[in-house]
Every structure is written in C-alpha cells, then in structure tokens.
Amino acid sequence: MSEAARLMEAAIRLSRRGLGRTAPNPNVGCLVVKDGIVIARGWTQPGGRPHAEAVALEAADEAARGAELYVSLEPCAHVSARGPACADLIIASGVSAVHIAVLDPDPRTAGQGAARLRDAGVSVSVSEGEAAARAAMAGFFSRMERGRPRITLKLATSIDGRVSMPGGESQWITGPEARAHVHLERALADVIVVGRGTLEADDPSLDVRLPGLEDRSPRPAVLSATLDAIPGAAKFAARDPLLLASVDDLCGLAVNDVFVEGGPATASTLLAADLVDRMLVYRAPIVLGDGAPGVGRLGLERLADAHGRWRLAETRTFGNDRLEVYARTR
C-alpha cells in the first residue's frame, strides 16, 4: 500500500467519528501532512459544522503552507450562512496539494470544489480510497444518490427467527455483550425508529447507555399512521421525538443514517418496500418455537425472488450470541 493510500485510509477512518452527528452534512475526515508527518487532523463536527477541512486547517495554522491535504470527500465549493466554502479556506491556507477520496455528489459541489482548487493552482488528485470513503459515508451517499437515508434494520433473534415468546416476553433474547453492541450501533445513527407496537409493548428508552457515549443517543422516532402525537409518557419524550406517519416520512428525513429496531410489522413494511440497506441480526443460540417472528408478510411470490438480495458481509461473536451483518447486493 502506498504512503498516499495509507494516509487516505487514515483520513477515511477519521471520518467515521462524525457518524450519526453531522446530518444533514456528510461525515468527512481530513489530514494535513507535511514532509510525511501528519501535522493536523479534522473531522466534521456535531451538527455538521465546522467541516473537517476547516478544523484541520485551523489546527495546522501557518504550518499548512506548502503542506498536502488528504480529505475523504471533495471540499465544498458553496459559501453558506454557517461558514465559508472549504475550497476557499484551502486556497487561503497555502496548501500545495489536495488528495480527495471521492467527489461530492451534492450538486452544489459535484466537481466544482476540485475545479476551484485547480484554478487557484492547487494540485488536486482524486484517486485513492473511493470505495472505502463511500462505505464510511454510506448514509450521506444514499441520501444524495437515492434520495433517502441509509436504513439499517436490527433484529435480535433466535436460531429459528423468533423475536419474542408466544406470550410476548422478549427481554432478553440476546445477552449483555450483544446489547452493548446494539448501543454502539445506535450511537452511529442520526435517528432511531420503532413502530408503535414496540413502543407500546416494550416502552423502550432508545438511547445509548454506554459509558462515555451517553450524549450520542440518536433522535428517537416512532412509525405510526394512527398516533396523533408521541405519548408524553414515552421514556424518550424529552428528546424531541419524531412521529413518522408513513415510510415516506421516514425516507424523507434529512439525515444520513436511520437505525430501525423493529418490531416485526415495521421490519416487514421496510423489507417489502426494499428499503433496508443493512441488517444486523443478533442471533442467540436458543430455539423458541412458536414465538413472534421477527419479520412478517413480505408478499414474495416465488422463492427465487428472495434470492440474490443479501450478502453476509461480516459475522462477530458477542458472548454467547453472534452478529450476522447482511448488506444489500443491489
């Protein structure tokens, strides 16, 4: 792996620190490198500003002159009320070269950031790390390219696909290690969604209860066509919850990452509409038999229609449980 590829990889890894907190902006990562040494780093700050480049250049200060910049996404070309265009900041900083992992799909930038830099005499390369950068900013790319957030569906299930006992008991299917990992995944999302059924059955908190990450709880949302308002008794009522009357409302959210924790009706409605991009299946080594299934009617006609949609991308062990990460194939 070349030095440039290694540095870009580090910038992309840095970009992940913003996951779940930068919407509607992308979560970008940036390094300032001089004489082969990383002299400053930046990533998009909570709320989406300042941008990664602004943070890194501010930290580098005068040392940026003549340095090279590695950034996971094309620097923006548009001035906004909330801050200057990063392309202009970079030009003013005296940076001599900018390495970009992937061009910005946002039409307000889309190649114009790179062009403005080149016009000002800054050397620009777009070469290393496109796939990794897209993966790290998958929610943002989903919104730009498909007009909706990336949707992750989480299921905590038995070997036989059940998510609760026949009587409704569902705490707990999986053990504490798996549940802690769910909280980590929540922290990486902008919005967490449950259906009204789960709200009523489980009275969930929908927060992140991991030491040091308590402030990273995503915004709670409830999917319901019948509720008029989120009940004030909900545990998350103080966290400005959203009421989503339909899947369209969910898809219209101006955020990058939506984390759906069920229940079955919500899972089926999203799966049937082919709106799930990633499934996190936490599987406990138990057999429940006739409990509630994790997924309901999908309306598939033939078995062949079910094939080819999913790829087992990763598995991990958490205590006695196993996480299966499925990624959509198309």
Added chain:
Amino acid sequence: MSEAARLMEAAIRLSRRGLGRTAPNPNVGCLVVKDGIVIARGWTQPGGRPHAEAVALEAADEAARGAELYVSLEPCAHVSARGPACADLIIASGVSAVHIAVLDPDPRTAGQGAARLRDAGVSVSVSEGEAAARAAMAGFFSRMERGRPRITLKLATSIDGRVSMPGGESQWITGPEARAHVHLERALADVIVVGRGTLEADDPSLDVRLPGLEDRSPRPAVLSATLDAIPGAAKFAARDPLLLASVDDLCGLAVNDVFVEGGPATASTLLAADLVDRMLVYRAPIVLGDGAPGVGRLGLERLADAHGRWRLAETRTFGNDRLEVYARTR
C-alpha cells in the same frame, strides 16, 4: 503434543471412517505402531465386523509381535458368534502395549477388555484422547449411556427461520454447495428420518448423491402415527425403509446416529422432548417473511427456559450459505 497423543489422534480420526455403517457396533479406529512407524491400520467395517483391531492385526500379521497398538475404544472382551474377542486377538498377536483412548461403556466389556490384556502381561494405558474419542463415537456413547441414538436435526432455513414459502415452495432455500454438504452428513448417519408431512410434500429420495459415496445412503425412516406402511411409491421404498410410529420407536433404534431432516412438526416434537443433540442449521442469506417456520410449538413457558441449552460449536461457509452447528450443552 506428545508422539503418543499424535498417534491416538490419528487412530481416532480413522474411527470416523466407519460413521454411519457400523451400528449396532461402535466405529473404532486402530493403529499398529513399531519403532515409531505405523505398520498397519484398521477401522470397524460395514455392519460392525470385523472390528478395527482385527483388521489392523490381520494387516500387521507377524510384524505385530512387540509392536504397540493405539485404539480409540477399549478392545472387546466378549466372544460373539460373529467373531472372537479383540482382547484375545491382541494377546495372541504378541503386541506388547495397548493404548486406549476411552473404556468401553458396553457392560459386556467395560474394563474387562483392559483387564484381560493386563492379565496376559500386555502393558495397557488409558490416557490420551478421551474427549476426542467420545466425540468421534458420540452416537455409540449416546446409545450406551442414554439408551438412545445421537439425534442430529438438520434445518435449511432463511435469515428469519423459514423453511418454505407461504405456498409451500421449499426448493431450494440453500444452494448446491450446502446441499452437497447435507449429503455428506447423511452419509455419516445410520438412519435418516422425515415426518409424514415432508414425505408427502417433497417426495424425498433421502439418499447420498455424492460421487463415490452413493453406497453410503443411510436407511430411510418415516415418522408417522397414522401410516400403516411406507407407501410403495416413495422414492426410497426399495431401501427397506422403517416406519416409526412414535418418538419412542425412533429412540429405540439399535443404531448410533440418526439424522432428522424435518419437517417442522418432527423438529418440534424432538426439540420439545429435548432429544436433539446437534443441530445443523444451513442458513441462506434470504428473508422470506411469512413462510412456514422451521420449528413449531415447543411449549416453553419463559424465555429463560430457552437459554443455556445450545452452544454454537462451529460455523462454515458453503457458497452463499452458512452452516451453523449447534451442540447441546447438557
């Protein structure tokens, strides 16, 4: 690992060659070793005779004199109409030392084989490899210690635990690689069982269709309390199929390994009775929604009752599918 442990491991591995073909006898493996060199090998032959020791000693012939024998199970002490006691054969062969992985639980031998050898001046050690030998002869030990065969349940299922479409379509959930592995597992069982529902829905062949292993098809059996006879139209009718009127009939089979391929009613009845020792879950990366569940009513009262019974012992990848092997914990 000591030389003795390594040799015993090889003897145990050899024992697996007899799996599915030696019942009601155990599948034993045996090495004859002289001056650190393996001069002969044997494993229990189809039908259970000759025994592993007899095969190995016959191959070693005069060279056995002064050699050491590694055998996965205590040599038998009982003369039968079908052959001499292995302990006597060993004494006659002039072997100087016998290494045994595990004593025979069969009351007709149970320590008497080792005693007879010692009485005749043969050095006997029972030390290395007990756990591995028990695992390799798990079916035989199940029958001796619990009075029933080892029962393996196979499920071919979706992410959400479905084994067929709502309309019944179930060919195929998993791909050709996983299905080939099922045939390999069939070859290691003495008897293969389906419920009447599966017989009628799928008209299965219940044979081993792997090149070179066609003669290793287990004996077919159908579980049904209502059938009077196996229908002559069944694809396996010519292979002397068994009709099992109850789970007791199944447990009473004088064989080591029973392989159960479903369907759901049969799976539940065995799981509810806590009679399944091993589950092979071939999981396809598909979501089916409201198809038929792989397991039906188990009658569990509380979620806690479902926990602690299973351990994920192994996972393997077959094409797009994944095999999860669950072992009972108690």
